[in-house]
Amino acid sequence: xxxxxxxxxxxxxxxxxxxxxxxxxxxxxxxxxxxxxxxxxxxxxxxxxxxxxxxxxxxxxxxxxxxxxxxxxxxxxxxxxxxxxxxxxxxxxxx
Amino acid sequence: xxxxxxxxxxxxxxxxxxxxxxxxxxxxxxxxxxxxxxxxxxxxxxxxxxxxxxxxxxxxxxxxxxxxxxxxxxxxxxxxxxxxxxxxxxxxxxx
Amino acid sequence: xxxxxxxxxxxxxxxxxxxxxxxxxxxxxxxxxxxxxxxxxxxxxxxxxxxxxxxxxxxxxxxxxxxxxxxxxxxxxxxxxxxxxxxxxxxxxxx
Amino acid sequence: xxxxxxxxxxxxxxxxxxxxxxxxxxxxxxxxxxxxxxxxxxxxxxxxxxxxxxxxxxxxxxxxxxxxxxxxxxxxxxxxxxxxxxxxxxxxxxx
Amino acid sequence: xxxxxxxxxxxxxxxxxxxxxxxxxxxxxxxxxxxxxxxxxxxxxxxxxxxxxxxxxxxxxxxxxxxxxxxxxxxxxxxxxxxxxxxxxxxxxxx
Amino acid sequence: xxxxxxxxxxxxxxxxxxxxxxxxxxxxxxxxxxxxxxxxxxxxxxxxxxxxxxxxxxxxxxxxxxxxxxxxxxxxxxxxxxxxxxxxxxxxxxx
Amino acid sequence: xxxxxxxxxxxxxxxxxxxxxxxxxxxxxxxxxxxxxxxxxxxxxxxxxxxxxxxxxxxxxxxxxxxxxxxxxxxxxxxxxxxxxxxxxxxxxxx
Numbered sequence: 001x002x003x004x005x006x007x008x009x010x011x012x013x014x015x016x017x018x019x020x021x022x023x024x025x026x027x028x029x030x031x032x033x034x035x036x037x038x039x040x041x042x043x044x045x046x047x048x049x050x051x052x053x054x055x056x057x058x059x060x061x062x063x064x065x066x067x068x069x070x071x072x073x074x075x076x077x078x079x080x081x082x083x084x085x086x087x088x089x090x091x092x093x094x095x
Numbered sequence: 096x097x098x099x100x101x102x103x104x105x106x107x108x109x110x111x112x113x114x115x116x117x118x119x120x121x122x123x124x125x126x127x128x129x130x131x132x133x134x135x136x137x138x139x140x141x142x143x144x145x146x147x148x149x150x151x152x153x154x155x156x157x158x159x160x161x162x163x164x165x166x167x168x169x170x171x172x173x174x175x176x177x178x179x180x181x182x183x184x185x186x187x188x189x190x
Numbered sequence: 191x192x193x194x195x196x197x198x199x200x201x202x203x204x205x206x207x208x209x210x211x212x213x214x215x216x217x218x219x220x221x222x223x224x225x226x227x228x229x230x231x232x233x234x235x236x237x238x239x240x241x242x243x244x245x246x247x248x249x250x251x252x253x254x255x256x257x258x259x260x261x262x263x264x265x266x267x268x269x270x271x272x273x274x275x276x277x278x279x280x281x282x283x284x285x
Numbered sequence: 286x287x288x289x290x291x292x293x294x295x296x297x298x299x300x301x302x303x304x305x306x307x308x309x310x311x312x313x314x315x316x317x318x319x320x321x322x323x324x325x326x327x328x329x330x331x332x333x334x335x336x337x338x339x340x341x342x343x344x345x346x347x348x349x350x351x352x353x354x355x356x357x358x359x360x361x362x363x364x365x366x367x368x369x370x371x372x373x374x375x376x377x378x379x380x
Numbered sequence: 381x382x383x384x385x386x387x388x389x390x391x392x393x394x395x396x397x398x399x400x401x402x403x404x405x406x407x408x409x410x411x412x413x414x415x416x417x418x419x420x421x422x423x424x425x426x427x428x429x430x431x432x433x434x435x436x437x438x439x440x441x442x443x444x445x446x447x448x449x450x451x452x453x454x455x456x457x458x459x460x461x462x463x464x465x466x467x468x469x470x471x472x473x474x475x
Numbered sequence: 476x477x478x479x480x481x482x483x484x485x486x487x488x489x490x491x492x493x494x495x496x497x498x499x500x501x502x503x504x505x506x507x508x509x510x511x512x513x514x515x516x517x518x519x520x521x522x523x524x525x526x527x528x529x530x531x532x533x534x535x536x537x538x539x540x541x542x543x544x545x546x547x548x549x550x551x552x553x554x555x556x557x558x559x560x561x562x563x564x565x566x567x568x569x570x
Numbered sequence: 571x572x573x574x575x576x577x578x579x580x581x582x583x584x585x586x587x588x589x590x591x592x593x594x595x596x597x598x599x600x601x602x603x604x605x606x607x608x609x610x611x612x613x614x615x616x617x618x619x620x621x622x623x624x625x626x627x628x629x630x631x632x633x634x635x636x637x638x639x640x641x642x643x644x645x646x647x648x649x650x651x652x653x654x655x656x657x658x659x660x661x662x663x664x665x
Contacts, residue, residue, distance in 0.1 A: 002568060002569040002570075003540075003566050003567070003568050003569070004566055004567045004568075004569070005565065005566040006532055006533070006561070006564050006565065006566060006567070007532065007562075009565060009566065011566065036169070042566075045532065048524055048529070049143055050525055051524055051525035051527055054143070057101055057102065057140065058101070065098075065169050065178075067167060068167075072542060072543075072565055074511070074540050074565065074566070076568060083540075083565045083566055086101070087102075089101050090100065090101065090104060090167055090169065090178045091098050091099055091100040091101060091104065091106065091137075091169070091178055092098070092099045092101070093097065093098050093099075093171060094097040094098070094099070095097075131264070144238050144241055147241055149238070152196050152197065152235065153196070160193075160264050160273070162262060163262075181196070182197070184196050185195065185196065185199060185262055185264065185273045186193050186194055186195040186196060186199065186201065186232075186264070186273055187193070187194045187196070188192060188193050188194075188266060189192040189193070189194070190192075226359070239333050244333070247291055247292065247330065248291070255288075255359050255368070257357060258357075276291070277292070279291050280290065280291065280294060280357055280359065280368045281288050281289055281290040281291060281294065281296065281327075281359070281368055282288070282289045282291070283287060283288050283289075283361060284287040284288070284289070285287075321454070334428055334431055337431055339428070342386055342387065342425065343386070350383075350454050350463075352452060353452075371386070372387075374386050375385065375386065375389060375452055375454065375463045376383050376384055376385040376386060376389065376391065376422075376454070376463055377383070377384045377386070378382060378383050378384075378456060379382040379383070379384070380382075416644070429618050429621055430620055430621035431621070432621055434618070437576055437577065437615065438576070445573075445644050445653070447642060448642075466576070467577075469576050470575065470576065470579060470642055470644065470653045471573050471574055471575040471576060471579065471581065471612075471644070471653055472573070472574045472576070473572060473573050473574075473646060474572040474573070474574070475572075477663060477664040477665075478635075478661050478662070478663050478664070479661055479662045479663075479664070480660065480661040481627055481628070481656070481659055481660065481661060481662070482627065482657075484660060484661065486661065517661075520627065523619055523624070525620055547637060547638075547660055549606070549635050549660065549661070551663060558635070558660045558661055
């Protein structure tokens with residue numbers, strides 16, 4: 001991975017699920033509500049709290065749920081990612 | 096439970112009560128005001144206050160009252176939960 | 191009392207006074223301005239200030255005046271209470 | 286005095302002055318701009334600053350000027366008072 | 381001076397300059413833009429920063445420039461003053 | 476480089492890419508969405524956190540992604556730069 | 571210089587450049603966008619951060635770029651200055 005988020009930020013590969021409608025037509029991801037789940041691909045160096053740098057609670061590979069519309073979408077090469085602050089992550093979901 | 100909330104967040108299974116009107120018709124949960132009570136199913140690792148991580152005051156199994164509309168609804172598998180910050184919990188109610 | 195407020199919150203039983211108009215008709219509580227007085231029935235474990243937990247200044251049984259519209263109304267069993275933060279309490283009134 | 290303000294709050298008896306218009310008619314207090322002066326009748330236990338409780342700068346009996354519209358009006362028995370935070374007091378005026 | 385400002389506040393006697401228009405007519409102070417200069421007549425006991433009380437940087441007699449519309453106007457006896465926080469003072473001007 | 480940003484600010488030379496439309500016409504940078512990528516040409520002396528000055532995480536030469544519309548555009552000589560706070564930088568991208 | 575800014579403020583003599591249009595007509599400063607560059611003529615005693623007074627990073631004579639519209643314009647004698655907080659200064663530019 002060639003993108004290093006700063007501070008308490010993480011880079012997330014958002015999961016885009018294909019969905020089958022009842023009539024069997026596949027709707028691409030963009031026709032759905034913005035996704036709220038993804039996999040962490042990079043984490044920042046930590047959060048500074050009261051002068052001390054605390055490592056983040058999440059790590060690469062974690063499958064997380066995050067606030068809708070949180071973060072900023074970026075495109076690196078052909079891939080699209082979401083960069084958001086750890087605080088916008090609600091929970092880690094074990095698959 | 097396969098969902099781990101971050102920091103000072105908790106995961107709540109909201110109680111959805113069926114209600115009997117005077118005429119005896121059962122109104123499903125959605126016809127009522129948004130529920131304000133639920134059971135904690137998972138708690139985060141704690142809240143960072145002035146550089147120290149304090150464990151949460153609530154624990155799994157607690158029956159709690161929380162602010163209306165607080166938190167974010169998530170769906171894990173077939174189940175719906177509410178993820179909110181401990182600070183949005185008003186009180187623990189003993190059954 | 192089977193309700194335990196969290197942190198710097200208190201549970202208050204709001205005083206609802208009946209009032210006699212000049213013509214002698216009793217006006218029920220709801221016809222008046224929202225009450226601002228009540229009795230504390232439960233207090234939280236304390237307020238975290240700069241990493242230390244300070245016990246609350248008010249205690250069970252105190253008769254207090256609080257900001258109009260402050261707090262959240264909850265119903266436990268048949269009883270209605272108000273849960274508010276100690277900071278919304280203006281003063282303790284000795285009866 | 287049977288009212289004890291909490292924390293950094295004070296209880297003030299607002300001065301309501303009668304005023305003589307040029308034509309000699311006395312205008313009651315309510316016809317004037319909201320008063321800005323009063324006498325402190327009770328002070329709270331102090332203000333918590335960075336974990337330490339500092340006693341208030343004002344004391345019972347001080348004649349003070351305060352921000353217009355600051356605070357909350359309360360009625361204790363037949364008397365009306367104003368409860369406000371010390372920070373809303375601008376200055377102490379020596380009579 | 382019989383007025384003592386609280387905390388980080390100062391009392392200022394605002395300078396009201398008479399101005400001569402080109403045609404020689406004197407315009408009273410009220411016809412101009414609100415004044416921005418004045419002399420400090422009283423200073424508060426200091427500002428509390430991180431639990432320590434720091435004395436103010438300005439002192440009685442200082443001629444200061446302050447933010448337009450900052451502060452609160454008060455009338456003590458026949459005199460009008462402006463009470464503002466030291467932070468609203470921009471600079472000390474040597475005459 | 477003759478421009479020294481203050482504190483936690485950095486100076487960025489924004490990358491302006493020429494783009495080829497399908498019909499082969501080159502669209503100059505201004506016809507595109509505001510760029511989000513650039514190279515750091517100068518960094519400030521550091522960020523003050525709880526009384527300690529922490530050096531910045533980014534350094535001269537880093538290729539960074541930053542929030543759209545963040546910062547202030549300045550022109551030094553013939554060159555245009557963007558000055559923004561380190562906190563507006565999302566991530567460092569390795570080329 | 572007879573003006574001493576308070577705290578973390580500085581006094582700036584804004585540079586007003588005459589500009590030559592292509593047709594050779596000189597446009598006075600007021601016809602341009604508000605200037606963003608100037609020279610520091612006085613600095614305050616420092617910024618209080620976490621109870622410690624830190625000297626400012628800029629000094630008299632520095633040529634600085636600052637946020638458009640930041641600060642307050644003052645007139646001392648015949649001269650016009652801008653008083654702004656050090657935090658509104660973006661960078662020092664070496665001539």
